[in-house]
Amino acid sequence: MKISTKGRYALRVMIDLALNNNEKYITVKEISERQEISNKYLEQIIAMLTKAGYLETARGNAGGYKLARKPNEYIIGDILKATEGELIPIDCLTKEGKCERQEACKTRSFWKGLDDVINEYVNSKTLEDLIK
16 A cells, blocks of 8 residues: 555645635645645645545635635544545455455455554544644
8 A cells, every 4th residue: 555646745735724724715826836736736636625525615816725624623544535545455355355265364364454553543643633
């Protein structure tokens, strides 16, 4: 399992919006310049975060983006799942990835344990934790 740039940049965007929160909307250009992420790629990530309900948007001259909630209300695991999909070390742990060797597999419990540790960790941290 490897977190892509979408997941990593999504966290950077959320932190940027939290740190620059002055009740005004922040433009893609401002975020792009501070985070050194191209506007086009940033727009894709912001679209995912907006669809997940994590950002408020406004159009026009004073338009842009801001957090929909307080930083302590965002779970890191949720942000990563919104941009990455499932955070899972191997396919056989998904509903679609079941294999015929599942019952006899000697390693499945190891992978399941790793999955549990990963999810416990990412779900125990909030955006506010990363800011501190």
